[in-house]
Amino acid sequence: MSEDTLVKRQFGHRARLSLSRSEVLKTDGQAHAARTMWNLLHAWWRMMPKEERTLANADAAIRQAREDIDFLAVLPAQAAQAVLKTYFQAWKNCWDGRADTPNFKGRFRTVMSVDIPQGRDLNITRVHRRWGMANIPKVGRVRFRWTKDLPVGRHANAENRITGARLTKDALGWHIAFRVQTLQAKPxxxxxxxxxxxxxxxxxxxxxxxxxxxxxEWLTEREQAKLLHLEQRAAQRKRHRKPGEPTSRRLQHTYDQIAxxxxxxxxxxxxxxxxxxxxxxxxxxxxxxxxxxxxxxxxxxxxxxxxxxxxxxxxxxxxxxxxxxxxxxxxxxxxxxxxxxxxxxxxxxxxxxxxxxxxxxxxxxxxxxxxxxxxxxxxxxxxxxxxxxxxxxxxxxxxxxxxxxxxxxxxxxxxxxxxxxxxxxx
Structure with missing residues (x-):
């Protein structure tokens, strides 16, 4: 098949992770560290003069922060570099008019995520018809739901491979989104x-x-009734909260159920x-x-x-x-x-x-x-x-x-x- 009939395709595939409680805590810690790294970068950016806002200076600031703050050490070095690249790309998107100005990321308003920029670090294997295994840096080998054939093992080469992944968390738990690059026949x-x-x-x-x-309807009648009950309970508990008082654990648990x-x-x-x-x-x-x-x-x-x-x-x-x-x-x-x-x-x-x-x-x-x-x-x-x-x-x-x-x-x-x-x- 000639090169004219082949086309390079890049796409993402999202799969559900099956993590133990200790693995969830480790992944949560990396996500919080990545968010903190972003906020430190934004504070550094606002503090430094324009002529010193370079990628090299920002990289040096990140390395120093990882040495001074033990909390940031749970984040792998490559994931920290990915935060740096994402932050600078956010400013480029802002200057080009494609996005708003980057800002600080709040603890409860921000989607928890961790980037794995190198696909070779994942070491993906298929162990079952429905499950696969992947390596997450500083977490270990974890299981994920196998719902799509991925270019791994003998099927992987320079043209067909996984270039990286990103861990994201929603109300249903942690998921992994693979970045896949393939060379396919032109349709x-x-x-x-x-x-x-x-x-x-x-x-x-x-x-x-x-x-x-x-x-x-996307929810059954029983689920809709439960959602209405939870929303009423959250509104009732919110009325008893004084202005400026932090959210109670009971109210936060209700919010988690609604989400x-x-x-x-x-x-x-x-x-x-x-x-x-x-x-x-x-x-x-x-x-x-x-x-x-x-x-x-x-x-x-x-x-x-x-x-x-x-x-x-x-x-x-x-x-x-x-x-x-x-x-x-x-x-x-x-x-x-x-x-x-x-x-x-x-x-x-x-x-x-x-x-x-x-x-x-x-x-x-x-x-x-x-x-x-x-x-x-x-x-x-x-x-x-x-x-x-x-x-x-x-x-x-x-x-x-x-x-x-x-x-x-x-x-x-x-x-x-x-x-x-x-x-x-x-």
């Missing part, structure tokens, strides 16, 4: 049909060919999104979605004291529903999954896709009779059908009309091509 162009997608709250994903993907249930719901939502986007990417060669500005859609309607908002509670519920569906995450999944299979994802302008008739192309007041029904009020048309299907057909028609958005210099540019017939005429 052939996908010969599947084109499809437009409309995302919503009642119907999460509706396709232009009439198919829909829906899901139920565990919410993390379980998020994990189920991720699983559904992965399965749904994989099915779409396998079936269709061209996927068209709306270019939604989700941050503007979930803004609060509270307003100000001078001009208070209206229907604040209803808007808050809608914002929670929109955030829960995670439309942006689904688009990200579709982007790389279609590319892996030789397909492509395109975005079109979002305005009026749900208000325009997909048969005649007119926008008439009152056509959207309900959440699920669209009836065109144009006297010469009168088409009626499912509202989500109508919007998905409009999304696909915009792409076929040449209104695909091309990112250029940080903004979207509309590409116009030759006109094609309306969706109803095909």
């Amino acid at each position: 052939e162009p996908h010969q599947g049909p084109e499809v437009g997608i409309d995302v919503g709250v009642t119907v999460p994903i509706a396709l232009s060919d009439g198919e829909t993907y829906e899901h139920g 565990g249930l919410r993390a379980k719901a998020k994990r189920r939502a991720l699983d559904w999104q992965h399965r749904t986007t994989t099915a779409i990417a396998r079936r269709y060669g061209t996927v068209v979605v709306e270019a939604l500005t989700i941050t503007n859609m979930v803004k609060s309607a509270r307003g100000t004291n001078e001009e208070p908002g209206r229907n604040v509670a209803q808007k808050s519920g809608l914002n929670r529903s929109i955030s829960g569906e995670a439309w942006g995450r689904a688009v990200t999944m579709l982007t790389y999954k279609t590319a892996q299979r030789g397909g492509a994802l395109h975005k079109v302008p979002a305005p009026n896709t749900s208000r325009r008739c997909s048969a005649c192309g007119f926008i008439t007041p009152g056509s959207r009779e309900s959440q699920a029904v669209f009836v065109c009020k144009n006297p010469d048309c009168g088409w009626s059908g499912n509202a989500d299907w109508n919007a998905a057909r409009n999304v696909l028609h915009l792409y076929r009309m040449g209104h695909a958005l091309i990112p250029a210099a940080g903004r979207a540019v509309v590409r116009r091509a030759k006109r094609v017939k309306p969706a109803a005429a095909r």
Whole structure:
């Protein structure tokens, strides 16, 4: 196979760790040390003059801090260097306008994580059909859930290997995210049909060919009742806490239980999104979605004291529903999954896709009779059908009309091509 038919691919794979209590304590200590190292770097940065804020000076400061503070010694030296590189990269992202200014990391607001920059330190082996073993510096050999074939042992080489990993902790425990580099055959162009997608709250994903993907509640009725009880208990205990008083152990334990249930719901939502986007990417060669500005859609309607908002509670519920569906995450999944299979994802302008008739192309007041029904009020048309299907057909028609958005210099540019017939005429 020639080099022209091969493409280098880098991706991540997240797996659940099975740690003993002593291993959890060691990993927690490394995560706290990494956070402290970040905060010390930020304090050093703010204290030093601009001409002395160099990578060499920062590295010397880290080495001195590790000698003076015993608490930082639990963090491996390579992990400390990874904190340094991440901090400097955060400033570069800020200067380039891709991120906000780096700041101090709080103990309870920051995700606990430890970086393992060298893949050879992991020494990964598979010991069972469902479990593998990896080496974590200064922790030892630990088990992780084996759910994907990894390039280890005789399958590993210069092109196919694990370049590093990152340990992260959420409410469900510690996980390890491997950084994998592989050399794969370049995918052939996908010969599947084109499809437009409309995302919503009642119907999460509706396709232009009439198919829909829906899901139920992420938590069972028993889990929802338990979550409500825990939230009420936390609110009650919080009322008895005096201003400035630290959080009690009982209240923190309640917060941990709430976070565990919410993390379980998020994990189920991720699983559904992965399965749904994989099915779409396998079936269709061209996927068209709306270019939604989700941050503007979930803004609060509270307003100000001078001009208070209206229907604040209803808007808050809608914002929670929109955030829960995670439309942006689904688009990200579709982007790389279609590319892996030789397909492509395109975005079109979002305005009026749900208000325009997909048969005649007119926008008439009152056509959207309900959440699920669209009836065109144009006297010469009168088409009626499912509202989500109508919007998905409009999304696909915009792409076929040449209104695909091309990112250029940080903004979207509309590409116009030759006109094609309306969706109803095909």
